[in-house]
Structures are given as C-alpha cells and as structure tokens.
Amino acid sequence: MINKGSIGLFMTMMLTAHRSSPATADVLMKELSISQPALMGRLIHTTKGLTEFGFAKVFERVAGSLEGDRKDVETLKTGVEKSPELQGIS
Helix, strand or coil: CHHHHHHHHHHHHHHHHHHHCHHHHHHHHHHHHHHCHHHHHHHHHHHHHHCCCCHHHHHHHHHHHHCCCCHHHHHHHHHHHHHHHHHCCC
C-alpha cells in the first residue's frame, strides 16, 4: 500500500510541476534524486512499467475524457525517460 501511495504522490507531483513548466518538473526530479536517491531509484524502477500498464491506463482515460490530448500520459513517459539522466546515471 505504501508503494502505491508513493507512486501516486510521485506522479501527482510530477504532473503538477510539469503543468507549471517542464523545467520545474526537471528541477523537482533532480532535487528528489539528490535528497532522496533511494526513494527516487525505487520510484523510477516501479514507474517505468506503470507508464505502459496500470496507472497509465487510468491517466489515458482521464486525459481522454478531460482534454483529449494525452498530455498527462506523455508527461509521465517523458519524465520516466529523463529520470536516469537527471539522476546522473544515464
């Protein structure tokens, strides 16, 4: 349960920061990588699979029903793809 809650919180923080600006999301991810490297590593590993399955399907439905543009799903995918670089492990 804690893992699911952490992932949900992580996704919410990432999407909210990205809505402010993509640079804000990058800074958030970098800061989390510095201050919470173990948590970030676990979230990155777990979230990679969820962008294709599970939570991503929920976000696809939400994005489709609210905006029809899939922005939130693409934001999550981009963030997960960028995260190793931002962690300095690419």
